[in-house]
Amino acid sequence: xxxxxxxxxxxxxxxxxxxxxxxxxxxxxxxxxxxxxxxxxxxxxxxxxxxxxxxxxxxxxxxxxxxxxx
Amino acid sequence: xxxxxxxxxxxxxxxxxxxxxxxxxxxxxxxxxxxxxxxxxxxxxxxxxxxxxxxxxxxxxxxxxxxxxxxxxxxxxxxxxxxxxxxxxxxxxxxxxxxxxxxxxxxxxxxxxxxxxxxxxxxxxxxxxxxxxxxxxxxxxxxxxxxxxxxxxxxxxxxxxxxxxxxxxxxxxxxxxxxxxxxxxxxxxxxxxxxxxxxxxxxxxxxxxxxxxxxxxxxxxxxxxxxxxxxxxxxx
Numbered sequence: 001x002x003x004x005x006x007x008x009x010x011x012x013x014x015x016x017x018x019x020x021x022x023x024x025x026x027x028x029x030x031x032x033x034x035x036x037x038x039x040x041x042x043x044x045x046x047x048x049x050x051x052x053x054x055x056x057x058x059x060x061x062x063x064x065x066x067x068x069x070x
Numbered sequence: 071x072x073x074x075x076x077x078x079x080x081x082x083x084x085x086x087x088x089x090x091x092x093x094x095x096x097x098x099x100x101x102x103x104x105x106x107x108x109x110x111x112x113x114x115x116x117x118x119x120x121x122x123x124x125x126x127x128x129x130x131x132x133x134x135x136x137x138x139x140x141x142x143x144x145x146x147x148x149x150x151x152x153x154x155x156x157x158x159x160x161x162x163x164x165x166x167x168x169x170x171x172x173x174x175x176x177x178x179x180x181x182x183x184x185x186x187x188x189x190x191x192x193x194x195x196x197x198x199x200x201x202x203x204x205x206x207x208x209x210x211x212x213x214x215x216x217x218x219x220x221x222x223x224x225x226x227x228x229x230x231x232x233x234x235x236x237x238x239x240x241x242x243x244x245x246x247x248x249x250x251x252x253x254x255x256x257x258x259x260x261x262x263x264x265x266x267x268x269x270x271x272x273x274x275x276x277x278x279x280x281x282x283x284x285x286x287x288x289x290x291x292x293x294x295x296x297x298x299x300x301x302x303x304x305x306x
Contacts, residue, residue: 017094018116045115046097046134051105053098 004066009042011059018044021058035065080137083262084117088131093119096132106246107186107263108138140264146181158259158295159187160252160285161271165228167302170271171235178239187232187245188259189225190252193218222247252280253288260293268293271300 012025018041026039043059087100097114105111118133142153157177164170165187177183225247233240248255256268270286272278278301280286290297 017092043115044119045113046101047113048101048105048111051102051111053094053101056094 191221
């Protein structure tokens with residue numbers, strides 16, 4: 001059977017790591033989405049204050065099965 | 071478009087740093103170094119991450135891209151926009167002299183100037199490989215590491231006392247100890263920050279190694295910036 005997937009992008013943040021930031025995004029998405037399959041890291045950056053890294057940000061691309069509602 | 075409207079221009083540079091711990095630690099190393107000479111560093115994006123294995127131990131490497139303002143508009147104490155002139159000072163032994171700190175504090179007083187000091191230290195003597203094996207012995211390595219550490223500490227100490235001589239204005243001056251040829255050190259700083267003028271503070275002709283190497287005119291040619299040479303005697 002043919003399938004269709006939705007693809008969305010999310011940005012998660014963490015004070016500890018990019019892994020934490022990615023996990024935050026996936027955790028939030030899994031609250032409202034079913035059948036999450038693959039999360040792909042597409043961008044990472046960080047915020048700096050007084051020469052110190054204060055926040056890690058990870059942008060992920062999530063795909064999940066499209067449900068037509070039939 | 072917004073750049074055209076505001077007249078703001080940013081310089082974009084990439085930095086590579088490593089850490090045996092994590093990519094996050096490598097990123098912090100990169101940010102710490104960059105923040106020494108770049109004001110108002112607020113964010114960095116990751117361009118590339120990779121991993122190398124040295125004797126089976128992972129080494130995390132990260133390439134960051136940062137953007138920073140090149141324009142010279144600052145706000146003075148009264149809230150008025152002023153244009154500052156940025157000076158790059160190259161000094162080592164003469165950092166302790168009163169002439170240099172007087173010059174800097176007179177410029178700092180009206181908030182029309184910013185200073186970054188580089189303290190170039192000579193790389194400890196060249197390693198000689200064992201003629202039999204062609205390898206460099208571990209004892210030679212640790213000796214060089216120790217003398218490098220000593221040279222770094224000496225440089226940091228000079229920098230700290232220079233800032234101390236400036237009193238309250240001392241923390242407005244940034245600085246760093248660098249190893250190797252001073253001209254290379256200057257070029258490396260110019261690649262991640264921008265300046266209007268270079269000041270070479272050195273000992274008198276005959277004593278000064280930098281003047282013997284013709285550092286001021288080499289810098290002028292290589293960096294396309296005005297270079298002022300301040301010749302001072304060693305502090306008595």
